[in-house]
Amino acid sequence: MKNLSRAEFIKMSVLAGTAFSILPSKLVFGNNNSKLRLGFIGTGLRGQELLRLCLQRNDTLIPAVCDIDERMLAMTHKLFENAARPQPEVYSGDPYAYRELLSRSDLDAIIIATPWNWHYPMSMDALDAGKHVGCEVIMAKTVQEHWDIVRKTTETGLQYMMLENVCYRRDIMAVLNMIRQGLFGELIHMQAGYQHDLREVKFNNGEQPYGGGVLFGSEAFSEARWRTQHSVERNGDLYPTHGIGPISKMLNIYSGNRFTSLTSMASKARGLHEYIVKEAGPDHPNAKVEFKLGDVVTTTLSTANGETVLLQHDTNLPRPYSLGFRVQGTRGLWMDINKSLYIEGETAPHRWEEAQAWLERYDHPLWKRFENEAAGAGHGGMDFFVVNAFIEAIKANEPVPIDVYDAAAWSVITPLSEQSVAAGGAVQQFPDFTEGKWRTKPDLFARDDRY
């Protein structure tokens, strides 16, 4: 398939009578010498990385930030200082201080990087305040909340982008490029997941962000303050988007395809308890905590076009990091765990071939163009691209490439998975957040080298 420019693609869709509401009437971009005015809610470690990338750019103004943690705010001030930028106004002192930030009239868009449970109210409030939203992964907690954000976004004509950085991983974008050029034939089956030993993220000593103790909740620092509690209370795929985001873009989800159902099963929960006992002994108070989250959660999804997707969540056990991608079509497959691929007629019969040369040959135009800018950005450069895409799309009054429908479809996997696990693996039907528009909605993700 020819890579269309974004403008061509939109034009084609309109001419074909398949126009989708891509230019919301209320899109009011408060342009100030082409600078986007951003407010940050949440400047913990993740927020700081996004902030750092925004501060590096000459097309942003960041007049306001919000956080309730003094230590994180001190680090935030340092970032502004390092970037030789004017210090922002700080909103703090109360969990709802963010609402004061939202009431400012000099902000075009908000970047939200707070604990998961806050994404929903903060996104809703930001949209109500007339601000575009760029939100870290995990949209909301319940199916209904996902609908709320989709509808609020549509009603306001504003934009909501999920900042899912793995969509921009270099090998994944090369594979997307290969898919679009037909190298894998018709796609049949996909795999991905989040397989990451988070024990030192879920527990620390209250001083350092990672490990050194078995504290979580209010005694802990950084993510362990809030993320671990989800492992106490919930059982399902709690973190699906790093896997399903890239897979969705490959499968044209909501651009001619959609997820139709899923089923999830969870293994027993042993890892977190064993870690506490190993690190602090059986008498530590946290050794009495019962963790509900199964150590490995396995989810299978079906799609309207007949592909299957396997998604895994595995965060409590000792293991090397792996997102476990597999892309399989009628002509061959790629797997990242063995860094290999197979393409019928192109690679030697019945044998794996190292993928690297192929990934380089099909390097995505975006990576070719921004390789230098991405160098040094978080997570192997991916963070540069996701921030860049959000800022450039909003500046250009164009639809964000990971929109509210995408975000809802990816993030709603968590509550659906929880329901399935609780019901012994019972199949859950997938909501269609586009209400039928998925058949003709264009896919604007990484169609050219702009963003």
Added chain:
Amino acid sequence: MKNLSRAEFIKMSVLAGTAFSILPSKLVFGNNNSKLRLGFIGTGLRGQELLRLCLQRNDTLIPAVCDIDERMLAMTHKLFENAARPQPEVYSGDPYAYRELLSRSDLDAIIIATPWNWHYPMSMDALDAGKHVGCEVIMAKTVQEHWDIVRKTTETGLQYMMLENVCYRRDIMAVLNMIRQGLFGELIHMQAGYQHDLREVKFNNGEQPYGGGVLFGSEAFSEARWRTQHSVERNGDLYPTHGIGPISKMLNIYSGNRFTSLTSMASKARGLHEYIVKEAGPDHPNAKVEFKLGDVVTTTLSTANGETVLLQHDTNLPRPYSLGFRVQGTRGLWMDINKSLYIEGETAPHRWEEAQAWLERYDHPLWKRFENEAAGAGHGGMDFFVVNAFIEAIKANEPVPIDVYDAAAWSVITPLSEQSVAAGGAVQQFPDFTEGKWRTKPDLFARDDRY
């Protein structure tokens, strides 16, 4: 755990009050100078490999074989000739000629290596005729048929062994050894499957066994004569045992554990049709055949002890062979796709380590002892072990290490999977073929270096 001798193990189980009916009263071993008298039903290519291994041994007599294919029978005679053995009496000419073979009084046991649909009637008839059964994988087609064979075996006091060779793969036995010594901790999640591009098995030119044409059914030769039709008529995991067999032995299925439920989803079916079109053009009559079997079938199982098992079936697409094993516990994991493992505290943190040195260090006693005998046997030596185990157990009046309960649990996955796929992934409850005895039944698989 100390490796007990088989005799010690049985004794211990009896003393512990957990005796299981391990020495059926009707076990009548017609010993002739310690030689086991075997009849072969099915001497196609698979049967011939099993036959060749039996002919190499000095503890077998093979007075009778049965097949209906003259070409295969000619090859069979050659095997006897090559082994300098007396030619067997041949039963042929009619699909039910095997019943005449079964009526002979000079056979202790029957080896069945026929098309899947024949395994059930032949096994039932063999048991009725008072013969022990060693049957190639796939026990039967329906859930009820699996029950029938379990009950017939129990009632007759005879033995039924599934000849699942992958249980004896060298790396898998080393990993089993590691599991039994606690290296992976408590097991949590397992993966395996049958990922094998069978297009040249499912189609040939009627002359050669593999490829060269797109014929199947009566016009084809060897497996394509019968195996392909299953892909036309059925949708589910049609070949689960190579994956689930080894996994079951690792999880102590039916020795303190059992499968409780499964769910299966199938992708669309494209691979076989595309192969026909690619090889023979869209006008070939077989290009009109609709194949029901989804190209990739994904099954998740739950167990009584809380582990999850992912099982994949993938036989219609171009790909390198891989059974996709993964063994994961509270201390680490092994995966065969990247030939790597990770063991907390033993391997470098957060990194994969090549598995080879570990597999050598934990080489199973059986492989150490029989390495030379296994050399040259089919499927990398595995076939030697599965044949050896069947013959030695029957000769010794001891329970076969892959018994009728194991066989039923592994093979029944196919009809359960078909039911689940047909119902959009709906959860299927697993029958307990041991009717409660799974809690205390000893595991006799590869406990020592005898067989």
